[in-house]
Amino acid sequence: xxxxxxxxxxxxxxxxxxxxxxxxxxxxxxxxxxxxxxxxxxxxxxxxxxxxxxxxxxxxxxxxxxxxxxxxxxxxxxxxxxxxxxxxxxxxxxxxxxxxxxxxxxxxxxxxxxxxxxxxxxxxxxxxxxxxxxxxxxxxxxxxxxxxxxxxxxxxxxxxxxxxxxxxxxxxxxxxxxxxxxxxxxxxxxxxxxxxxxxxxxxxxxxxxxxxxxxxxxxxxxxxxxxxxxxxxxxxxxxxxxxxxxxxxxxxxxxxxxxxxxxxxxxxxxxxxxxxxxxxxxxxxxxxxxxxxxxxxxxxxxxxxxxxxxxxxxxxxxxxxxxxxxxxxxxxxxxxxxxxxxxxxxxxxxxxxxxxxxxxxxxxxxxxxxxxxxxxxxxxxxxxxxxxxxxxxxxxxxx
Numbered sequence: 001x002x003x004x005x006x007x008x009x010x011x012x013x014x015x016x017x018x019x020x021x022x023x024x025x026x027x028x029x030x031x032x033x034x035x036x037x038x039x040x041x042x043x044x045x046x047x048x049x050x051x052x053x054x055x056x057x058x059x060x061x062x063x064x065x066x067x068x069x070x071x072x073x074x075x076x077x078x079x080x081x082x083x084x085x086x087x088x089x090x091x092x093x094x095x096x097x098x099x100x101x102x103x104x105x106x107x108x109x110x111x112x113x114x115x116x117x118x119x120x121x122x123x124x125x126x127x128x129x130x131x132x133x134x135x136x137x138x139x140x141x142x143x144x145x146x147x148x149x150x151x152x153x154x155x156x157x158x159x160x161x162x163x164x165x166x167x168x169x170x171x172x173x174x175x176x177x178x179x180x181x182x183x184x185x186x187x188x189x190x191x192x193x194x195x196x197x198x199x200x201x202x203x204x205x206x207x208x209x210x211x212x213x214x215x216x217x218x219x220x221x222x223x224x225x226x227x228x229x230x231x232x233x234x235x236x237x238x239x240x241x242x243x244x245x246x247x248x249x250x251x252x253x254x255x256x257x258x259x260x261x262x263x264x265x266x267x268x269x270x271x272x273x274x275x276x277x278x279x280x281x282x283x284x285x286x287x288x289x290x291x292x293x294x295x296x297x298x299x300x301x302x303x304x305x306x307x308x309x310x311x312x313x314x315x316x317x318x319x320x321x322x323x324x325x326x327x328x329x330x331x332x333x334x335x336x337x338x339x340x341x342x343x344x345x346x347x348x349x350x351x352x353x354x355x356x357x358x359x360x361x362x363x364x365x366x367x368x369x370x371x372x373x374x375x376x377x378x379x380x381x382x383x384x385x386x387x388x389x390x391x392x393x394x395x396x397x398x399x
Contacts, residue, residue: 001068001069002086002089002113003070003090003092003352004071004073004087004093005056005070005071006074006093006095006096006101007052007053007055007056007072008053008074008096008098009052009053010052015052016049019048019338021047021338024046024338024339025339030144031205032201036346037142037347037349039353041349042349043062044342044345047339047342048341050345051096051120051336052074053072055345057120059345060072074099076095077391077393078394083101087107087111088111090113090114091113091114091115091116092116092118093116093117094117095117095119095120095126096119097119097332098331098336099313099314100312100390102126102312102387102391102393103117103387104387105128105135105385108131108135109135115136116139117137117138118141118351119367120345121141121142121145121146121340121344122144122145122146122335123141123257123283124367124381126390127139127367127387128385129368129377129381129384130385131385133368133373134371136370137368138361138366138369139367139377140351140365141365141376142343142351143201143365144201145346146337146340146344147201147205147335148205149334149339149340150202150282150308150335152334153282153330153333154202154254154280154282157280157282157328158210158250158252158278158306159189160306160328161250161280161304161306162186162187162189163187163188163189164182164183164185166327167182167185185303185326189210189213190214191215192249192250193216193217193218193247193248193249194207194248194250194252195217195218195219195220195245195247195248196220196252196253197219197244197251197252197283198219198254198256199219200221200255203219203252203254204225204229206252206254207233216236217234217236218236218244218247218248219235219236219244220238220240220244224237241269242272245277246274248277249276249277250277250279251277251278251279251280252282253265253280253281254282255283257283257284258381258386259383261284262287263289264287265279265281265287265289265292265293266289266292267295267296270292270293270296270301270302273301276300276302276303277303278302278303279305279307280305281305281307281308281309282307282309282334284309284311285307285309285311285313285315286386286389290311290319290320293305293321298325304328305326305329306328306330307327307329308331308332308334310332312389312390314331315331315393316395317396317399362375364376367381
């Protein structure tokens with residue numbers, strides 16, 4: 001088989017010759033009991049850089065040994081990009097949420113051999129799931145591999161926004177020391193009302209991690225949590241997003257992107273929030289209207305916005321979120337820590353081993369199978385397509 005793997009660029013100074021930590025903590029199970037990926041082999045050292053082009057997800061030796069062809073590129077956007085050329089005779093395409101190869105209906109129709117699309121991470125909205133169903137292309141992702149990494153990032157962003165860390169750090173870097181300037185937008189998070197839109201693996205974990213800060217916790221989800229969990233966290237359930245945002249000082253967005261959630265946080269929704277509230281979005285950029293977010297920060301309806309996700313990715317250099325006030329944006333790094341890379345590389349190999357041996361891939365990793373949403377996909381997504389507008393990613397210019 002031919003496997004096309006689309007990964008982000010190498011470090012500008014070349015691959016690391018050494019790393020800060022010599023080894024990673026050993027974790028065998030996730031909080032719900034699901035085991036970590038269990039491939040039959042591994043051709044890399046845990047904690048090394050695997051998500052970039054030269055890292056190759058640690059797959060080359062394994063694939064070549066078994067007679068398969070691996071093509072790895074970061075060139076994924078614009079007419080004539082290498083990924084589009086290599087896709088035409090590929091059997092499998094692997095991509096990441098952090099550097100997504102937007103697998104549109106048009107691209108699927110250019111690739112008659114394509115049978116599998118694998119996400120090295122979680123969140124498969126960069127694949128036109130409706131087109132995948134229509135073309136009988138199975139879609140898999142490494143569910144849970146970086147959920148806890150993202151939850152940690154959420155906590156970091158909440159505290160950083162509320163304490164106005166970004167402003168204080170910038171003052172120091174400029175050589176300044178004006179304490180009044182540094183604290184005039186800084187608050188304690190203790191006593192605030194924190195709510196999540198979706199309380200799946202990431203959203204619930206973020207709430208658990210925030211509980212020790214002495215906050216009041218809220219959630220909205222289509223699937224209500226067990227009463228025991230609500231009691232454990234003193235967690236208030238809301239039957240609508242509108243109900244949640246009216247009472248929360250901080251809203252963290254953790255739902256998948258699909259037609260029902262696209263543009264969910266528009267001008268109307270933001271106007272229903274507490275004046276001066278904060279939004280943390282590590283889900284998908286397209287869930288928030290970019291113009292509405294920027295306008296709300298300028299007007300003061302929002303005190304801050306921290307996001308790890310953009311649309312499209314990479315974001316064009318003139319994307320309004322790069323220059324809007326009071327933001328804490330990062331370039332979709334929450335789920336690709338070196339710790340997470342070990343897990344999602346292992347997971348991709350486990351999925352490939354199942355495909356090659358014609359064994360069924362774990363239900364937890366399954367998004368589309370045999371022309372239908374299945375497994376995690378059936379629980380988390382709706383039919384339809386959320387890749388529209390992704391061609392704008394070609395406007396990004398490396399600097």
